[in-house]
Amino acid sequence: MTLAMSWDEWAGQDAVGLAALVRDGQVTPAELAAQAAAGIARTNPVLSAVVEVFEDVVADPLRDGMNPDGAFAGVPYLMKDLGPTLRGRLQEMGSLFMRGNRAAADSHLTGRIREAGLNILGRSTTPEFGCCSAADNPAVYVTRNPWNADYTTNGSSAGTAAMVAAGVLPISHATDGGGSIRIPAGACGNIGLKVSRGVFSIAPAASDLTGLVSIQGCHSRSVRDTAVFVDACRGGAPGEFMPYWTAAEPYAALIQRDPPRLRIALSHEWGDYRATPHFVAELERVGRFLEGLGHRVDWALPAIDFRAAFAAQTRCYISNFAQTIANLLAPRGLDRPPEGLIEPINIRIWEAGIGMSYTERAQMQAVFNTTSRGFGAFFEDWDIILTPITALPTPLSGTTEYLTTSDNPSVQDWFGTLWRQFAYTPLANLCGIPAISLPLAAQENGLPLGIQAQARQANDGLLLQLAAQIERAIDGRWNAGRRPGVHVAGG
Template identity: 35%
Template sequence: MQGFSDYDMYDAMGLAQLVRDKETTALELCEAAIARIEAINPKINAVIHAMFDKARQAAAGSLPDGPFTGVPFLLKDLLAAYAGEPFTQGCRGYRNFIPDHDSELARRYKKAGLVVLGKTNTPEFGLLGVTEPELHGPTRNPWNPERSPGGSSGGSGAAVASGMVPMASGGDGGGSIRIPSAWCGLFGLKPSRGRVPAGPDSGELWQGAAQEHVLTRSVRDSAAMLDAICGPEPGAPYEILRPQRPYLEETAIAPEKLKIGFNTVSPIGLPVHDECIKAVHTAARLLADLGHVVEEKAPAIDGSALARSYFVMYYGEVAADIEQMGKDLNRRATRRDVEAMTWTLGRLGKTFSACDFVNAKRQWNKAARAMADFFTGCDLYLIPTNAQLPPVIGANRLSVFEKAGSAVIHALGLEKLLIASGMVEKTGYRSLALTPFTQLANLCGLPAMSVPLHWSADGLPCGCQFVAPFGREDMLFRLAGQLEQAAPWRDRIPLVHATRM
């Protein structure tokens, strides 16, 4: 290629074009990416498992002819299983677990021609909006290593932002693609429910709240990847309408005049940082300059009730995950296999009834109907991606007192009393205080994207989130392409980046 330092000047599609034009080879790109991972990863701990030998072998061989042939790639160590490689999910109990088959999405990534170099860090079971698992240690934000890149796709976000790879995989069950995208200065889109396959081991993830995709620097990479991985698989519970044209084409089409409602008030009534509010207002002015109609407007949704319904699903899924761990390991899972908070969440999950779970899902459907009503008067909904700037590493850890208190509660079997006291809800709200805006799209099954349009006075990224009607990723990609041209972000370089090696 045109010099070793050129690697991080290109997005994934740009690198693929170099390979097609024979200006470089897949193996040269692989070596360039490995060099950057080895140089940068000790500073931020984004990659927790290297697959360099396997990647070199794949790059030197005959790769599938796909849109990203020869492009280096990293897999989040959650959901996307890769046969023969560790699949820890950020959990001690799974530290020696090796799956014997690929997930359907991993197969599609390979079919797209990507060269997988390793696995990225994630909080245990992807449960938090920060990436600080006890098993692998914290991942640090390339913009400020004292702060978190977010989660649960924090390892992927940090790897892409630092220039290790042009894109990496992520999953989003409550904001886990959009949260790190916003805090790492990246573009991140969560697809509509059912757009991306979850098999072969699941029909849908987190009751349909979670979808997988990628975190990228460019809009076109995200669109081209969704073209490559979307569509049903055998055994999928449902199929949604296919797009009228490739998403990649949508990024080059100017959007029609859109009516966009915006809101900066936290749905759970907690404070929102001035910079996050400023980000939305800046975006609103830009949208108006581009000819769109922007007005302050919010859907008629009880945010607190929706948050409570999210907690019920969340706790229940953790309980089921811990039971599944026992099946995977052929032994009973114990509290030593997981972090203290995870064990607590799992125990809480077993205290809720089937009726509680059904009522929670009904709350999701009620919110989805309210969003449909909102979209009869607006094309898109603009809100902050996150309510606060990236937190300092360790700020969300359980204190020694909290860990000891949890152990006593479990020993005495007082989980129901804990719920009745309101402490569980209070703890859940504390977790959502940083990220209360992203769950809406998950629970309603809607597509949503975080776009890096604002940086704080301290130089920290602050993303803006756009939520679209069900199945309308095309509208999001058209607007994203327009915003990328009007307010480009790829020239902004974080403190820890390949170009500063």
């Protein structure tokens, strides 16, 4: 098969650039789909990042209702195998238990994505129910990091992270309940924005009230792609629990201007958690770079009870995931998770959380409130807080202590292990504030290290403005211009 462009040309374009080629008549959505499918075939045997390619959509990009006049004009896109559903398509959630599960209808966000001109042509990998730190279960699949296949991508947006980093797609779907957009973006060298609460709908199955911490989004390799994605896909469905807010101007326009001089706080000491010395040195280096852009940078930390906040976050996860599992058991007439089909830690989460009382949830929500108020007070004095994306290096594939295949008998201890590694991302979900991972640093093992910027609620545009200013300053050379070893155009 003859492809529309060389792999170097393909990997050199972002989604906005590919859409412009379509509008100029230089390439068709079908040719883009064929190229993406070829890129998946080229890289997936090593990365194991794509569960399924929809061959009928590759052949006919309009088949499922994609709007070719949308902002992205037919750019290929993968949907994480979790969250928004695709009518008639499988959604198996990284679980043996969910094999063969087909969605009856599109989610609201699915419709927004298609209306934006993104061509959903397959499913990307995720750990079981999106619960753990990597899509790493040999009984299902083991998704590997394109920078070094001995390592995980982190999770839970594992397959998306690998495919975008490997140049297969410029943009792909991701979700984030505690860092699952930002953490794999950080380990794979992508841009990953977790928006504020009230941007992307999770209708019709849930709302921001019932989801509480979970956010939809994408991975990309350019700031403008993320900005256009948010502009095109945001907004609530009829009957939302709360009003969905809109920015004063489109982010695609906002990012063309530099932000004002910002007050940027650096931090890596979050309660009991600390980053490695190398990560701290990389954070300091990025801080000096931002000073060079004219911003004020210093060390500072919100005055909150981190230990209480992480305990509340753990309680939220245990009760939320337990109910997620219960909702999947009930239609099948089961009263408990079946051994061997649901992973051990997820069974223990169900056991620990299914009987959680309203009193316990109310106590959790009280800590959510005091934590959010603490961050709110902090952002009266500071515009941005900057951290490494994780406290510890990305694990090697098969490091089971972070996985729901772990044999750890204590759910509380298992979550504690996660927080030591993934210390800096979850509280943004708890508070509903925006946060972005930018590929500005490197780990000692050679993998990328994302640097995370967080801002006050509804200041998503400021994060994108800062990211765009950085992108211009480095001439678009994220990851210092390096490519991963597994890449459609060669490493």
